[in-house]
Amino acid sequence: MELFSDWSCWEGASVDNAPPSYKGHRYPVEVIAHCVWLHFRFPLSFREVEELMLERGVMVSHETIRRRCAKCGQSYANDLHRRRSRPGDKWHLDEVFIRVNGERKYLWRAVDADGTVLDILVQNQRDTAAARRFFRRLLKKACSVPRVVVTDKLRSYSAAHREVMPSVEHRSHKGPNNRAENSHQPTRQRERAMKGFRSVGGTQRFLSAFSGISPHFRPRRHLMTAVHYRVEMTIRFAIWDQITGATAPPTAA
Template sequence: MSSVPPSYRGHWYPVEVLSHCAKFGQAYANGLRRRRPRPGGKWHLDEVFIKISGVQKYLWRAVDQDGNVLDILVQNRRDEAAARRFFRRLMKKTRSVPRVIVTDKLRSYGAAHGEVMHSVEHSSHKGLNNRAENSHQPTRQRERAMKGFRSVGAAQRFLSTFSGISPHLRPHRHLMTASQHRAEMTIRLAIWDQITSAASQPTTA
């Protein structure tokens, strides 16, 4: 049975879906990620601060040129060691190396790039990184709605699930006509039904 209510008319947001599938959320997100094409060759990286129990942490995010979220990581700092850790995690998780990375002017990126991705082109310019910055907006909305996160682990788990499901159920509506949007959502909801049905099946010993 689908986790999306039959009354869906294109106005449900992924977090509302997540509230109905908290038990299987990560499995759903993993299933959707496996169906995505390989990431593009241009990666946009950015970091923003978030408050966890009143303490400032940093959320690192990477998206490709199509806006697909490649990975997120909550860390205590945004220094060279943190950037290096994120670079290595990205390449391990995606099993690929980009053609170019785009970041803001944070010096930690340049230092880590020289050590971990020295063969990759690096563009550092505030105005070039809007794609990664825009990708933070849904997270900010959830952070406000949830009145912050209670622990690093809880934030990492929720945001990992959220970033896996949210893009699937939120296509770029502003780039589509109404009929195109309906057709696209029909396809995406059919995929969602397949993912949720498979993930919710009881496992046998």
């Protein structure tokens, strides 16, 4: 089983070991990083994070937490993305409808054979143009070309595949695309907790950061012993402290 401690940078990608700059921020990095972790790891509202921080003796408003999550969340997710191993050569793609301000939109998602999220994209349609846009974005972000892509029977996939990656094997079937569909479950849970999404842009920003941060703290626990799980989580928390520049969770004075 692969541990984070064995993970290397993707080929062609560099990892900047320096944490992001917090110049001009009122609160110390430990508070910011802890708030971001709470919001993206657990189904908590900004007001609930505010309450948890108050219990620890830290007075920070929910609006400040919202701004810090918006500003730092994607930066943290990008750094975690760069530190992951190169994705597998078999990609599973799927799309699911979500409600954004009461309107139906489509969330496109790609994962590799290990279930690692490669990219997500919120779009208005699920036609060929939407599939083509997602394929191109996915290839650019992954910095690699898969051996196989697995999709459902949606015709848009076949048309976009022939145009964007004709040399890649394409497998489509009617059965469930379990790798990708299982990856939708945390998003569904968060969607219910948030009582729906409010805007397309906000949804894309939140889910991009969420898809990068949340899985970092969700190892496949059912495949691990308790000791192995604790070791793995210790490693992951150490990586989180490194990319955020934090040293320890905030405590009451």
